Amino acid sequence: VLKVRLIPALLLREGRCIKTVRFGAARDTGHPVTAARVYDAQGADELLFLDISATREARAPLFDIIGQTAEQCFMPLAVGGGVRTLADIRQLLQSGADKVAINTAAVECPRLIEEAAASYGQQCVMVSIDARKLAPGRYEVVTHSATHRTGLDVVEWARRMAASGAGELLITAVDRDGTMDGYDLELVRAVADAVTVPVIAAGGCGTLEHLVSGIRLGHASAVAAASIFHFTDQSVIKAKSYMKVAGIDVRTI
Amino acid sequence: VILVVDYGLGNLRSVAKALEAAGGDPRVSGDAADVRQAERIVLPGQGAFRDCMARLDASGLREALVEEVREKGKPFLGICLGLQVLAESSEEGGLHAGLGWYPARVNRLRPEEPTLKLPHIGWNDITFSVPTPLARGLKQRPIFYFDHSYHFDPDDPALVAATSDYGGPFCAAIQQDNVFATQFHPEKSQETGLRLLGNFLDWDP
Numbered sequence: 001v002l003k004v005r006l007i008p009a010l011l012l013r014e015g016r017c018i019k020t021v022r023f024g025a026a027r028d029t030g031h032p033v034t035a036a037r038v039y040d041a042q043g044a045d046e047l048l049f050l051d052i053s054a055t056r057e058a059r060a061p062l063f064d065i066i067g068q069t070a071e072q073c074f075m076p077l078a079v080g081g082g083v084r085t086l087a088d089i090r091q092l093l094q095s096g097a098d099k100v101a102i103n104t105a106a107v108e109c110p111r112l113i114e115e116a117a118a119s120y121g122q123q124c125v126m127v128s129i130d131a132r133k134l135a136p137g138r139y140e141v142v143t144h145s146a147t148h149r150t151g152l153d154v155v156e157w158a159r160r161m162a163a164s165g166a167g168e169l170l171i172t173a174v175d176r177d178g179t180m181d182g183y184d185l186e187l188v189r190a191v192a193d194a195v196t197v198p199v200i201a202a203g204g205c206g207t208l209e210h211l212v213s214g215i216r217l218g219h220a221s222a223v224a225a226a227s228i229f230h231f232t233d234q235s236v237i238k239a240k241s242y243m244k245v246a247g248i249d250v251r252t253i
Numbered sequence: 254v255i256l257v258v259d260y261g262l263g264n265l266r267s268v269a270k271a272l273e274a275a276g277g278d279p280r281v282s283g284d285a286a287d288v289r290q291a292e293r294i295v296l297p298g299q300g301a302f303r304d305c306m307a308r309l310d311a312s313g314l315r316e317a318l319v320e321e322v323r324e325k326g327k328p329f330l331g332i333c334l335g336l337q338v339l340a341e342s343s344e345e346g347g348l349h350a351g352l353g354w355y356p357a358r359v360n361r362l363r364p365e366e367p368t369l370k371l372p373h374i375g376w377n378d379i380t381f382s383v384p385t386p387l388a389r390g391l392k393q394r395p396i397f398y399f400d401h402s403y404h405f406d407p408d409d410p411a412l413v414a415a416t417s418d419y420g421g422p423f424c425a426a427i428q429q430d431n432v433f434a435t436q437f438h439p440e441k442s443q444e445t446g447l448r449l450l451g452n453f454l455d456w457d458p
Contacts, residue, residue: 002369002419003376003396043443045376045398067266074271076398076441093264093299098400098441118346120262121300121334123372123400167372167402198370221370251376251396253444 021178054082070096117165180206188218256291262300298334331434364420397437
Protein backbone atom coordinates (compact mmCIF):
# COMPACT_ATOMS: atom_id res chain seq x y z
CA VAL A 1 0.00 0.00 0.00
CA LEU A 2 1.24 3.48 -0.86
CA LYS A 3 2.62 5.33 2.18
CA VAL A 4 1.85 8.93 3.01
CA ARG A 5 4.89 11.10 2.34
CA LEU A 6 6.49 13.57 4.74
CA ILE A 7 8.57 16.09 2.81
CA PRO A 8 10.94 18.54 4.51
CA ALA A 9 11.26 21.77 2.56
CA LEU A 10 14.48 23.73 2.27
CA LEU A 11 14.29 27.32 1.10
CA LEU A 12 17.44 28.64 -0.44
CA ARG A 13 18.60 32.24 -0.72
CA GLU A 14 22.10 33.29 -1.70
CA GLY A 15 23.33 29.77 -1.13
CA ARG A 16 22.03 29.45 2.44
CA CYS A 17 18.92 27.91 3.84
CA ILE A 18 16.45 30.37 5.26
CA LYS A 19 12.91 30.28 6.56
CA THR A 20 10.43 33.03 5.82
CA VAL A 21 7.23 34.18 7.48
CA ARG A 22 4.41 34.86 4.99
CA PHE A 23 7.07 34.97 2.27
CA GLY A 24 8.70 37.96 4.03
CA ALA A 25 11.06 38.18 7.01
CA ALA A 26 13.65 35.42 6.91
CA ARG A 27 15.90 33.62 9.39
CA ASP A 28 19.05 31.75 8.46
CA THR A 29 18.72 28.02 9.07
CA GLY A 30 22.04 26.67 7.92
CA HIS A 31 23.79 25.04 5.02
CA PRO A 32 21.67 23.13 2.48
CA VAL A 33 24.02 20.19 2.06
CA THR A 34 24.19 19.55 5.81
CA ALA A 35 20.43 19.79 6.12
CA ALA A 36 19.85 17.39 3.22
CA ARG A 37 22.20 14.84 4.79
CA VAL A 38 20.35 15.01 8.11
CA TYR A 39 16.92 14.61 6.51
CA ASP A 40 18.14 11.67 4.44
CA ALA A 41 19.51 9.95 7.55
CA GLN A 42 16.20 10.50 9.35
CA GLY A 43 14.26 8.80 6.58
CA ALA A 44 12.50 11.76 4.99
CA ASP A 45 10.45 10.50 2.06
CA GLU A 46 11.52 13.22 -0.31
CA LEU A 47 13.22 16.59 -0.19
CA LEU A 48 11.77 19.82 -1.55
CA PHE A 49 14.35 22.40 -2.43
CA LEU A 50 13.15 25.86 -3.40
CA ASP A 51 15.44 28.66 -4.51
CA ILE A 52 13.11 31.47 -3.51
CA SER A 53 15.11 34.41 -4.82
CA ALA A 54 15.81 33.08 -8.33
CA THR A 55 12.66 34.40 -10.03
CA ARG A 56 12.78 37.79 -8.35
CA GLU A 57 16.43 38.16 -9.30
CA ALA A 58 15.55 36.89 -12.80
CA ARG A 59 18.32 34.33 -12.77
CA ALA A 60 18.64 30.61 -13.32
CA PRO A 61 18.52 28.16 -10.39
CA LEU A 62 21.71 27.48 -8.46
CA PHE A 63 22.65 24.30 -10.27
CA ASP A 64 25.89 23.72 -8.38
CA ILE A 65 24.32 23.81 -4.93
CA ILE A 66 21.52 21.56 -6.13
CA GLY A 67 24.13 19.16 -7.48
CA GLN A 68 26.00 19.14 -4.17
CA THR A 69 22.77 18.51 -2.30
CA ALA A 70 21.76 15.70 -4.64
CA GLU A 71 25.12 14.04 -3.95
CA GLN A 72 24.12 13.74 -0.31
CA CYS A 73 20.72 12.16 -0.64
CA PHE A 74 19.36 8.86 -1.86
CA MET A 75 15.78 10.01 -1.76
CA PRO A 76 13.74 11.86 -4.36
CA LEU A 77 14.68 15.49 -4.76
CA ALA A 78 12.22 18.06 -6.09
CA VAL A 79 13.72 21.41 -7.04
CA GLY A 80 12.05 24.71 -7.81
CA GLY A 81 12.74 28.42 -8.11
CA GLY A 82 13.63 30.25 -11.29
CA VAL A 83 12.64 27.39 -13.61
CA ARG A 84 11.63 29.12 -16.84
CA THR A 85 12.57 26.98 -19.83
CA LEU A 86 12.93 23.38 -20.97
CA ALA A 87 16.69 23.95 -20.86
CA ASP A 88 16.43 24.85 -17.15
CA ILE A 89 14.49 21.65 -16.54
CA ARG A 90 17.03 19.54 -18.38
CA GLN A 91 19.92 21.10 -16.49
CA LEU A 92 18.19 20.57 -13.14
CA LEU A 93 17.54 16.92 -13.94
CA GLN A 94 21.17 16.56 -14.96
CA SER A 95 22.23 18.23 -11.72
CA GLY A 96 20.48 15.49 -9.77
CA ALA A 97 16.89 16.69 -9.39
CA ASP A 98 14.21 14.06 -9.90
CA LYS A 99 11.36 16.49 -10.25
CA VAL A 100 11.15 20.12 -11.11
CA ALA A 101 8.70 22.48 -9.43
CA ILE A 102 7.40 25.22 -11.72
CA ASN A 103 5.50 28.19 -10.36
CA THR A 104 5.75 31.65 -11.96
CA ALA A 105 6.71 30.32 -15.39
CA ALA A 106 3.60 28.12 -15.47
CA VAL A 107 1.46 31.26 -15.19
CA GLU A 108 3.48 33.24 -17.70
CA CYS A 109 3.73 30.39 -20.18
CA PRO A 110 1.28 27.55 -19.46
CA ARG A 111 2.53 25.64 -22.52
CA LEU A 112 5.77 25.00 -20.67
CA ILE A 113 3.94 22.42 -18.55
CA GLU A 114 2.69 20.49 -21.57
CA GLU A 115 6.10 20.59 -23.21
CA ALA A 116 7.89 19.54 -20.04
CA ALA A 117 5.52 16.61 -19.52
CA ALA A 118 5.88 15.52 -23.14
CA SER A 119 9.68 15.64 -22.99
CA TYR A 120 10.47 14.42 -19.51
CA GLY A 121 7.30 12.65 -18.43
CA GLN A 122 4.48 13.79 -16.21
CA GLN A 123 6.15 12.19 -13.19
CA CYS A 124 8.88 14.80 -13.01
CA VAL A 125 6.70 17.88 -13.50
CA MET A 126 5.48 19.42 -10.25
CA VAL A 127 3.46 22.59 -10.47
CA SER A 128 3.83 24.80 -7.42
CA ILE A 129 0.92 27.10 -6.67
CA ASP A 130 1.13 29.91 -4.14
CA ALA A 131 -2.32 30.84 -2.90
CA ARG A 132 -3.52 33.97 -1.14
CA LYS A 133 -6.90 33.98 0.56
CA LEU A 134 -9.31 36.63 -0.71
CA ALA A 135 -12.43 35.59 1.17
CA PRO A 136 -13.69 32.36 2.74
CA GLY A 137 -13.46 29.71 0.02
CA ARG A 138 -11.80 32.09 -2.45
CA TYR A 139 -8.10 31.95 -3.21
CA GLU A 140 -6.01 33.75 -5.80
CA VAL A 141 -2.84 32.45 -7.45
CA VAL A 142 0.13 34.73 -6.74
CA THR A 143 3.58 34.55 -8.34
CA HIS A 144 7.11 35.96 -8.05
CA SER A 145 7.33 34.86 -4.40
CA ALA A 146 3.82 36.21 -3.78
CA THR A 147 4.62 39.73 -4.99
CA HIS A 148 2.43 39.57 -8.14
CA ARG A 149 -1.30 38.97 -8.33
CA THR A 150 -2.67 36.98 -11.26
CA GLY A 151 -6.45 37.16 -10.95
CA LEU A 152 -6.51 33.35 -11.31
CA ASP A 153 -8.68 31.22 -9.07
CA VAL A 154 -6.55 28.57 -7.35
CA VAL A 155 -8.89 25.60 -7.84
CA GLU A 156 -9.47 26.39 -11.50
CA TRP A 157 -5.76 26.88 -12.05
CA ALA A 158 -4.98 23.59 -10.29
CA ARG A 159 -7.43 21.76 -12.56
CA ARG A 160 -5.91 23.34 -15.62
CA MET A 161 -2.36 22.48 -14.59
CA ALA A 162 -3.30 18.87 -13.84
CA ALA A 163 -4.94 18.62 -17.27
CA SER A 164 -1.84 20.14 -18.90
CA GLY A 165 0.47 17.42 -17.60
CA ALA A 166 1.47 18.32 -14.07
CA GLY A 167 2.14 15.07 -12.25
CA GLU A 168 1.82 16.63 -8.84
CA LEU A 169 0.70 19.92 -7.29
CA LEU A 170 2.41 21.71 -4.42
CA ILE A 171 -0.11 24.02 -2.75
CA THR A 172 1.32 26.69 -0.47
CA ALA A 173 -0.85 28.99 1.62
CA VAL A 174 1.08 32.25 1.55
CA ASP A 175 -0.82 33.62 4.58
CA ARG A 176 0.23 30.60 6.63
CA ASP A 177 3.90 30.38 5.55
CA GLY A 178 6.16 30.36 8.59
CA THR A 179 3.30 31.12 11.01
CA MET A 180 3.17 27.56 12.35
CA ASP A 181 -0.61 28.01 12.68
CA GLY A 182 -1.38 24.91 10.61
CA TYR A 183 -2.10 24.25 6.95
CA ASP A 184 -4.99 26.08 5.32
CA LEU A 185 -7.12 22.94 5.29
CA GLU A 186 -9.96 24.52 3.37
CA LEU A 187 -7.55 25.46 0.57
CA VAL A 188 -5.77 22.11 0.47
CA ARG A 189 -8.98 20.12 0.52
CA ALA A 190 -10.60 22.23 -2.20
CA VAL A 191 -7.65 21.53 -4.51
CA ALA A 192 -7.12 17.89 -3.53
CA ASP A 193 -10.77 17.08 -4.14
CA ALA A 194 -10.75 18.86 -7.51
CA VAL A 195 -7.83 17.06 -9.19
CA THR A 196 -6.80 13.45 -9.84
CA VAL A 197 -3.07 14.07 -9.34
CA PRO A 198 -1.40 13.99 -5.91
CA VAL A 199 -1.43 17.21 -3.89
CA ILE A 200 1.27 18.23 -1.42
CA ALA A 201 0.14 20.55 1.36
CA ALA A 202 2.54 23.33 2.34
CA GLY A 203 2.57 26.48 4.43
CA GLY A 204 1.83 26.68 8.13
CA CYS A 205 2.80 23.37 9.69
CA GLY A 206 3.77 24.03 13.33
CA THR A 207 2.80 20.91 15.25
CA LEU A 208 2.82 17.19 14.57
CA GLU A 209 -0.97 17.20 14.69
CA HIS A 210 -0.96 19.62 11.75
CA LEU A 211 0.73 16.91 9.66
CA VAL A 212 -2.07 14.52 10.53
CA SER A 213 -4.83 17.01 9.78
CA GLY A 214 -3.21 17.94 6.45
CA ILE A 215 -3.73 14.36 5.34
CA ARG A 216 -6.94 13.52 7.11
CA LEU A 217 -8.85 16.81 6.81
CA GLY A 218 -6.95 18.42 3.92
CA HIS A 219 -7.09 15.20 1.82
CA ALA A 220 -3.47 15.81 0.77
CA SER A 221 -1.34 12.92 -0.51
CA ALA A 222 1.77 14.33 1.14
CA VAL A 223 2.69 17.01 3.66
CA ALA A 224 5.60 19.44 3.39
CA ALA A 225 7.06 21.22 6.40
CA ALA A 226 10.01 23.46 7.22
CA SER A 227 9.68 25.62 10.36
CA ILE A 228 8.75 22.67 12.56
CA PHE A 229 12.09 21.03 11.78
CA HIS A 230 14.11 24.24 12.00
CA PHE A 231 12.64 25.88 15.09
CA THR A 232 11.29 23.10 17.29
CA ASP A 233 12.86 19.91 18.61
CA GLN A 234 10.69 17.81 16.30
CA SER A 235 12.50 15.64 13.78
CA VAL A 236 11.38 13.63 10.78
CA ILE A 237 11.66 10.51 12.94
CA LYS A 238 9.41 11.90 15.69
CA ALA A 239 6.96 13.29 13.15
CA LYS A 240 6.57 9.93 11.44
CA SER A 241 6.09 8.00 14.64
CA TYR A 242 3.42 10.54 15.66
CA MET A 243 1.65 10.12 12.32
CA LYS A 244 1.85 6.36 12.61
CA VAL A 245 0.31 6.35 16.09
CA ALA A 246 -2.46 8.59 14.70
CA GLY A 247 -3.24 5.83 12.21
CA ILE A 248 -1.59 7.25 9.11
CA ASP A 249 0.33 4.74 7.03
CA VAL A 250 3.85 6.17 6.85
CA ARG A 251 7.20 4.56 6.15
CA THR A 252 9.39 4.30 9.22
CA ILE A 253 13.05 3.33 9.23
CA VAL B 254 32.95 -1.84 -15.73
CA ILE B 255 29.34 -1.12 -14.76
CA LEU B 256 27.80 0.92 -17.51
CA VAL B 257 24.87 3.26 -16.91
CA VAL B 258 23.30 3.71 -20.32
CA ASP B 259 22.81 7.36 -21.19
CA TYR B 260 20.14 7.91 -23.81
CA GLY B 261 20.01 11.63 -23.21
CA LEU B 262 17.00 11.87 -20.91
CA GLY B 263 16.68 12.30 -17.22
CA ASN B 264 18.63 11.95 -14.06
CA LEU B 265 21.57 9.60 -14.61
CA ARG B 266 23.79 11.05 -11.95
CA SER B 267 21.58 9.73 -9.19
CA VAL B 268 21.83 6.19 -10.56
CA ALA B 269 25.61 6.42 -10.91
CA LYS B 270 25.97 7.94 -7.46
CA ALA B 271 23.85 5.22 -5.87
CA LEU B 272 25.88 2.49 -7.60
CA GLU B 273 29.03 4.12 -6.20
CA ALA B 274 27.52 4.15 -2.72
CA ALA B 275 26.66 0.47 -3.17
CA GLY B 276 30.32 -0.27 -3.84
CA GLY B 277 30.51 -0.11 -7.62
CA ASP B 278 32.54 1.96 -10.03
CA PRO B 279 29.99 2.97 -12.66
CA ARG B 280 30.55 4.77 -15.90
CA VAL B 281 27.85 6.78 -17.67
CA SER B 282 27.86 6.62 -21.47
CA GLY B 283 25.55 6.60 -24.43
CA ASP B 284 28.13 5.07 -26.74
CA ALA B 285 27.29 1.60 -28.06
CA ALA B 286 31.00 0.74 -27.99
CA ASP B 287 31.05 1.31 -24.22
CA VAL B 288 28.05 -0.98 -23.81
CA ARG B 289 30.10 -3.67 -25.56
CA GLN B 290 33.02 -3.12 -23.18
CA ALA B 291 30.88 -3.26 -20.04
CA GLU B 292 30.60 -6.21 -17.66
CA ARG B 293 27.28 -5.11 -16.20
CA ILE B 294 24.67 -2.86 -17.74
CA VAL B 295 22.13 -0.57 -16.07
CA LEU B 296 19.36 1.00 -18.13
CA PRO B 297 17.83 3.79 -16.05
CA GLY B 298 14.56 5.34 -16.92
CA GLN B 299 13.06 8.74 -17.01
CA GLY B 300 11.19 10.57 -19.67
CA ALA B 301 8.64 9.48 -22.21
CA PHE B 302 8.53 5.97 -23.71
CA ARG B 303 8.54 7.11 -27.32
CA ASP B 304 11.51 9.46 -26.88
CA CYS B 305 13.46 6.77 -25.10
CA MET B 306 12.86 4.24 -27.90
CA ALA B 307 13.74 6.81 -30.55
CA ARG B 308 17.08 7.46 -28.87
CA LEU B 309 17.89 3.79 -28.36
CA ASP B 310 17.19 3.23 -32.06
CA ALA B 311 19.10 6.25 -33.32
CA SER B 312 22.26 5.58 -31.33
CA GLY B 313 22.86 1.90 -32.09
CA LEU B 314 22.22 1.16 -28.41
CA ARG B 315 19.34 -1.14 -29.28
CA GLU B 316 21.58 -3.59 -31.15
CA ALA B 317 24.37 -3.32 -28.60
CA LEU B 318 21.95 -4.14 -25.77
CA VAL B 319 20.57 -7.16 -27.62
CA GLU B 320 24.05 -8.54 -28.28
CA GLU B 321 25.48 -7.92 -24.84
CA VAL B 322 22.47 -8.70 -22.68
CA ARG B 323 20.41 -11.21 -24.63
CA GLU B 324 23.15 -13.02 -26.53
CA LYS B 325 26.19 -12.76 -24.24
CA GLY B 326 24.18 -12.81 -21.02
CA LYS B 327 25.73 -9.86 -19.19
CA PRO B 328 23.93 -8.96 -15.94
CA PHE B 329 21.36 -6.29 -16.72
CA LEU B 330 19.34 -4.01 -14.46
CA GLY B 331 16.48 -1.95 -15.88
CA ILE B 332 14.90 0.81 -13.80
CA CYS B 333 11.39 2.23 -14.35
CA LEU B 334 11.29 3.14 -18.05
CA GLY B 335 14.31 0.81 -18.35
CA LEU B 336 11.88 -1.98 -17.44
CA GLN B 337 9.00 -0.73 -19.57
CA VAL B 338 10.97 -0.53 -22.83
CA LEU B 339 11.60 -4.29 -22.62
CA ALA B 340 7.92 -4.82 -23.49
CA GLU B 341 6.52 -5.19 -26.99
CA SER B 342 4.55 -1.98 -26.79
CA SER B 343 3.36 0.86 -24.59
CA GLU B 344 0.17 2.86 -24.65
CA GLU B 345 1.91 5.94 -23.21
CA GLY B 346 1.19 8.89 -25.52
CA GLY B 347 -0.30 6.67 -28.26
CA LEU B 348 0.75 3.11 -29.09
CA HIS B 349 4.52 2.72 -29.47
CA ALA B 350 6.70 -0.32 -30.08
CA GLY B 351 9.26 -1.25 -27.43
CA LEU B 352 12.37 -3.43 -27.58
CA GLY B 353 10.11 -6.48 -27.44
CA TRP B 354 12.37 -8.69 -25.36
CA TYR B 355 9.35 -10.14 -23.56
CA PRO B 356 5.70 -10.71 -24.49
CA ALA B 357 4.30 -7.84 -22.45
CA ARG B 358 2.57 -4.55 -22.81
CA VAL B 359 2.87 -1.30 -20.88
CA ASN B 360 -0.55 -0.11 -19.80
CA ARG B 361 -1.80 2.80 -17.80
CA LEU B 362 -2.44 2.03 -14.13
CA ARG B 363 -6.17 1.83 -13.54
CA PRO B 364 -6.65 1.62 -9.77
CA GLU B 365 -9.94 0.07 -8.76
CA GLU B 366 -10.64 2.75 -6.16
CA PRO B 367 -11.48 5.94 -8.07
CA THR B 368 -10.14 8.14 -5.26
CA LEU B 369 -6.58 6.91 -5.81
CA LYS B 370 -4.42 9.53 -7.46
CA LEU B 371 -2.27 9.13 -10.56
CA PRO B 372 0.69 9.17 -11.05
CA HIS B 373 1.44 6.58 -8.37
CA ILE B 374 4.04 8.62 -6.50
CA GLY B 375 5.72 7.60 -3.29
CA TRP B 376 6.92 4.69 -1.22
CA ASN B 377 5.15 1.38 -1.54
CA ASP B 378 5.92 -2.12 -0.31
CA ILE B 379 6.68 -4.99 -2.64
CA THR B 380 6.41 -8.76 -2.29
CA PHE B 381 8.92 -11.00 -4.04
CA SER B 382 7.13 -13.78 -5.94
CA VAL B 383 10.27 -15.85 -6.44
CA PRO B 384 13.43 -16.34 -4.40
CA THR B 385 16.07 -14.11 -5.93
CA PRO B 386 19.62 -13.16 -4.98
CA LEU B 387 18.59 -9.55 -5.65
CA ALA B 388 16.46 -9.67 -2.48
CA ARG B 389 19.30 -10.78 -0.22
CA GLY B 390 19.34 -8.91 3.08
CA LEU B 391 16.04 -7.11 2.41
CA LYS B 392 13.06 -7.18 4.74
CA GLN B 393 10.09 -9.40 4.00
CA ARG B 394 8.11 -6.62 2.37
CA PRO B 395 10.69 -3.96 1.54
CA ILE B 396 9.51 -0.44 0.72
CA PHE B 397 10.72 1.29 -2.42
CA TYR B 398 10.07 4.62 -4.13
CA PHE B 399 7.78 4.62 -7.17
CA ASP B 400 6.89 7.43 -9.58
CA HIS B 401 4.89 6.29 -12.62
CA SER B 402 1.50 6.19 -14.33
CA TYR B 403 2.14 3.13 -16.53
CA HIS B 404 3.07 -0.42 -15.59
CA PHE B 405 4.64 -3.47 -17.20
CA ASP B 406 2.08 -6.19 -17.85
CA PRO B 407 3.66 -9.51 -18.97
CA ASP B 408 1.77 -12.38 -20.59
CA ASP B 409 3.77 -14.94 -18.64
CA PRO B 410 3.34 -14.60 -14.86
CA ALA B 411 6.60 -16.51 -14.38
CA LEU B 412 8.45 -13.39 -15.50
CA VAL B 413 7.22 -11.45 -12.45
CA ALA B 414 9.81 -11.27 -9.65
CA ALA B 415 7.88 -8.94 -7.36
CA THR B 416 4.49 -7.30 -7.12
CA SER B 417 3.15 -4.21 -5.43
CA ASP B 418 -0.37 -2.94 -4.93
CA TYR B 419 -2.08 0.29 -5.86
CA GLY B 420 -5.80 -0.25 -6.10
CA GLY B 421 -4.92 -3.74 -7.33
CA PRO B 422 -1.69 -5.70 -7.78
CA PHE B 423 0.82 -4.76 -10.45
CA CYS B 424 4.23 -5.98 -11.56
CA ALA B 425 6.96 -4.23 -9.52
CA ALA B 426 9.93 -6.21 -10.89
CA ILE B 427 10.78 -8.91 -13.40
CA GLN B 428 13.57 -11.45 -13.56
CA GLN B 429 14.63 -13.89 -16.23
CA ASP B 430 18.12 -15.34 -16.65
CA ASN B 431 20.53 -12.38 -16.50
CA VAL B 432 17.85 -9.68 -16.63
CA PHE B 433 16.38 -7.99 -13.57
CA ALA B 434 14.26 -4.88 -13.94
CA THR B 435 12.23 -2.79 -11.52
CA GLN B 436 9.30 -0.41 -11.81
CA PHE B 437 10.51 1.32 -8.63
CA HIS B 438 13.64 3.42 -8.22
CA PRO B 439 16.28 1.65 -6.09
CA GLU B 440 18.58 4.66 -6.53
CA LYS B 441 15.99 6.79 -4.71
CA SER B 442 15.09 4.26 -2.02
CA GLN B 443 17.72 5.02 0.61
CA GLU B 444 19.25 2.02 2.43
CA THR B 445 16.82 -0.50 0.95
CA GLY B 446 17.62 0.63 -2.57
CA LEU B 447 21.37 0.67 -2.02
CA ARG B 448 21.21 -2.89 -0.75
CA LEU B 449 19.36 -4.04 -3.87
CA LEU B 450 21.93 -2.26 -6.04
CA GLY B 451 24.71 -3.94 -4.06
CA ASN B 452 23.03 -7.29 -4.69
CA PHE B 453 22.98 -6.51 -8.40
CA LEU B 454 26.71 -5.76 -8.32
CA ASP B 455 27.34 -9.16 -6.70
CA TRP B 456 24.88 -11.01 -8.93
CA ASP B 457 26.32 -13.88 -10.94
CA PRO B 458 23.41 -15.19 -13.00
